[in-house]
Amino acid sequence: MQYIVLMEFIPGLTQIWVARLQPEDPIYVFDNLEECEAKAAELQAADETGRLYRASEVDATVTY
Numbered sequence: 001m002q003y004i005v006l007m008e009f010i011p012g013l014t015q016i017w018v019a020r021l022q023p024e025d026p027i028y029v030f031d032n033l034e035e036c037e038a039k040a041a042e043l044q045a046a047d048e049t050g051r052l053y054r055a056s057e058v059d060a061t062v063t064y
Contacts, residue, residue, distance in 0.1 A: 002058040003036035004029050005043060011051040019064040027064055030055075 005028040009016040019027045028043075030036040036055035044053040058064075 002029055002031060003033050003055050004058050004064065005036060005040045005053055006056050007043070007047075007053045008051045011049045014052065017054070017056070029058065 004019055006017040006019055007021070008014060009018045009021070028036070028039050030039065033055060040053040040055050044051070047053070
């Protein structure tokens, strides 16, 4: 199982979650949940917009 960091597309609206905002942004994928959750927390703490981040299982049917 792999895990990916997702973020709110629009800060404060939890309906749309994305892996990156711009095509040049990195996509963070991990083989274990703890590392993914730690990266999500790190990114959220550094984000000045108040955007939320979360760890999610990679869905093979979705293009990130």
